[in-house]
Amino acid sequence: MRRATNQAIAFALKQHEAVNHIVEPEPLAKAWGVIIIPGKANRATNGPPSVITLKRDTYAPRQRFTMHHELGHIMIQRAGLEEAIKGEVDAEDAQDHLEMVASYIGSLLVMPDPLVRRAFDRYGVTPQTVLDLQSSARVSFAAASRRIALAHTDEPTTIFLSGATTVLDVASTHPRSSLRPYSRLPDPRASFPHAALLTLSDHIRPRTIGVIVGWREEEA
Numbered sequence: 001m002r003r004a005t006n007q008a009i010a011f012a013l014k015q016h017e018a019v020n021h022i023v024e025p026e027p028l029a030k031a032w033g034v035i036i037i038p039g040k041a042n043r044a045t046n047g048p049p050s051v052i053t054l055k056r057d058t059y060a061p062r063q064r065f066t067m068h069h070e071l072g073h074i075m076i077q078r079a080g081l082e083e084a085i086k087g088e089v090d091a092e093d094a095q096d097h098l099e100m101v102a103s104y105i106g107s108l109l110v111m112p113d114p115l116v117r118r119a120f121d122r123y124g125v126t127p128q129t130v131l132d133l134q135s136s137a138r139v140s141f142a143a144a145s146r147r148i149a150l151a152h153t154d155e156p157t158t159i160f161l162s163g164a165t166t167v168l169d170v171a172s173t174h175p176r177s178s179l180r181p182y183s184r185l186p187d188p189r190a191s192f193p194h195a196a197l198l199t200l201s202d203h204i205r206p207r208t209i210g211v212i213v214g215w216r217e218e219e220a
């Protein structure tokens, strides 16, 4: 990742640690001296005063992550790195890049290290680890699996969710992972004999979570 982005992430992590990793966005905003008010657009201004305006959204989980995303913008602005981050890419991609960095910081705020460590301590690197983080942070499977894959730095890690015959979602830090959404995967056990697998029975159609640590050539 790029230098200004890395600095902004490090700054945000330090600020988050300073308030004991508060996860819920309203108390976190309060602890950081940020006011959240309704507005016509989702926007963050460090000020002073630090203000986040939020459009009303009827879908509560998205509204919650929007606050984390906007707090990510506040962190970038407080670090004084907004222009430097935009400068990391070509001008036409600058705004998208800045939004991605704000979302990445938002994901670290909603899934801070202590929650991730607790999930690893309880379940190792398994499907249960992802489900534990998903429920403790109240995030999507996609968000939790990406965070776990990136946080497990010992070996490349691939986490997939599959339906009856195809892959639905993949998070992977393996450079040669061939799994993609919509890849055919009718029998995960046969394809990945060394994967930790968990089949969820609470769906009408079967769903399987697989965690593959490392990657053996014969499995690719």
Ligand SMILES: [Zn+2]
Binding pocket: 069, 070, 073, 099, 102
């Ligand atoms: Zn944004």
